[in-house]
Amino acid sequence: MLRLENIVAGYGRTRILHGVSLTVPSGGLVALLGGNGTGKSTTLKACVGLVSVQEGKVELNGQVVNDVPPEKRSALGLSLVPQGKEVFAAMSVEENLLMGAYHRRSDRAGIAQDLEAVYVRFKRLRERRKVNAGMLSGGERQMLSIGRSLMARPSVLLLDEPSAALAPRIVEEIAEAILGLRDLGLTLLLVEQNVGMALDIADHIYVIRGGRIAYEREVGDGVAMEELQEFYLGGSEH
Ligand SMILES: Nc1ncnc2c1ncn2[C@@H]1O[C@H](COP(=O)(O)OP(=O)(O)OP(=O)(O)O)[C@@H](O)[C@H]1O
Ligand SMILES: [Mg+2]
Numbered sequence: 001m002l003r004l005e006n007i008v009a010g011y012g013r014t015r016i017l018h019g020v021s022l023t024v025p026s027g028g029l030v031a032l033l034g035g036n037g038t039g040k041s042t043t044l045k046a047c048v049g050l051v052s053v054q055e056g057k058v059e060l061n062g063q064v065v066n067d068v069p070p071e072k073r074s075a076l077g078l079s080l081v082p083q084g085k086e087v088f089a090a091m092s093v094e095e096n097l098l099m100g101a102y103h104r105r106s107d108r109a110g111i112a113q114d115l116e117a118v119y120v121r122f123k124r125l126r127e128r129r130k131v132n133a134g135m136l137s138g139g140e141r142q143m144l145s146i147g148r149s150l151m152a153r154p155s156v157l158l159l160d161e162p163s164a165a166l167a168p169r170i171v172e173e174i175a176e177a178i179l180g181l182r183d184l185g186l187t188l189l190l191v192e193q194n195v196g197m198a199l200d201i202a203d204h205i206y207v208i209r210g211g212r213i214a215y216e217r218e219v220g221d222g223v224a225m226e227e228l229q230e231f232y233l234g235g236s237e238h
Contacts, residue, residue, distance in 0.1 A: 001026045001061055002047060002078070002156050002187060008055035009046045016042045018211045019056065022189075024156070026061075029178070029188045031202035033195055033228075039211040040191040041083055044158045047189070048080045049073050060156065071103065079154035083161050083191075085141040087148075089134030093125055096133050096144055100151030111151070118147040121180060139170035146177065156187040163194045175201050195228065 002024040010016040016039050024030040034040050045051040047058060049070040058065050065073055088096050097118055101111045119126035122143040128136065133144060142162050149157060159178065163171040175197050182188055182201075192198040198205060199219055207215040207228065215228070 001059075002189060003059040004043070004047065004056065005059065006056040007043070007046050007053055007058065009042060009051050009053045011051065015054070016211050017046065020046075020208065020211070020213055021056075022206050022213065022216075024187055024189045026187050027182070027185055028204065029182045029190065029202050031190045031192055031198035031205045032208060033192055033198055033205055034208040035193070038208045040208055041160055042211075043208065044080055044160055044189070044191060047158055048078055050080075074152055074154075075103065077153070077155035078158070079149040079152045079156070080158045081145050081149045081160060081162065083164070085138060085145050085164075087133035087136070087141050087144050089132065091133055092130050093133055093136070093144055094129040097125070097147050097151055100148035103152070114151050114153065118150055121150075121177065122147055137170075139166050139173065142166065142170075142174055143177065146181075150181075154186065156189070157181065158189045158191070160191045161193060162190070163192060163197050171197055199228075 004020055004022050007017050007020045008015060020043055022032065032040055032043060042051055046053050049068065053066055060073065060076055060078055065076065068076070088099065097115055098111065101114060104110065124140055125143055125147055128140065133141065136144060146162065162174050166174065171194065178188065178190065179201055190198060190202060202219050204218050205216070206213050
């Protein structure tokens, strides 16, 4: 389980998050929606420890991790697939994947197993394993970026706009892959601007606006798209 309680955070003296609280139950798939610059990535960075949290609590499986450095949070099972589908362009697909397991590089058997699991999940990556990552399509880079995070054996995975700038057919593939990870038992927090995709796959949604949670709802019995859009797009936050 991942829980944020009243997180106040930002860059230097600038506060971006003004008391964000959200919960991702174990095995749940929660989406955080919001427009550009509303604090979605900052929220994920607060979870993994890449931004300084001035107030509030970050809790991972019942443990407060505010003072735990990012690499230790990763060892506790938390992993971020960052925005932008970034890969090491001059390295092969397989080398990129192996980078995800760098912290446990002596565990050769385990790494081989995890690599095989990623290739089973993303068949395209197996076909292209010797290719330089810089040659991949946007969809393949997104799969690689997710695959690399999986190599760290996370229990809680944070995904920052995995569908951005991808064709609808590829967005569907990514959505399927995310559902596959849920079936595997992973706890998932998905940041998205693609509201339709998020509503299709998430159990619960939050909408952030101006660094505050403006709306939250269980998905199911038809979350009214119009209702959501009012919070998502509607007016200024004050
Ligand atoms: N490293 C940084 N230093 C200073 N300000 C930053 C930094 N990163 C982000 N910001 C600012 O924080 C605010 C929130 O940014 P954030 O990246 O969290 O937004 P976002 O919701 O992820 O937006 P997008 O959908 O465009 O990715 C923005 O005003 C942004 O300019
Ligand atoms: Mg962002």
